[in-house]
Amino acid sequence: MTEKYTEYDKLAWVSKKQIPNIGDEVNVKINGIGRSVVKKYFVEHGFIGLIVKPHDPPSWYIKQNGADGICHVFPAETEELREYNEDGEHNTEFYEESHNAMQ
Secondary structure, eight states: OOOOOOOOSOOBOOSSSOOOOTTOEEEEOGGGOEEEEEEEEEEETTEEEEEEEESSOOHHHHHHHOTTOOEEEOGGGBTTTOOBOTTSSBOHHHHHHHHHHTO
């Protein structure tokens, strides 16, 4: 099997908050995955994400990934790292600017 290796000129952490440390907890809001511990990091298309292990994942998640399955998430998919606008809504402008800066 041939592995593909990609280099990036820059990486983007798409949150104004600091990257969590290994061992920190985040609440993964996407698909109701819930409280999870940060195990590692990953990069996809130049964007930094978290590899987390859910504490008590939903039954569908266990069926799909196993009880000890890990999950790849980006900051916007976690409660603590999401960016909100003044109205308390998901800050789409912030995310669009971050995406455009990587192009």
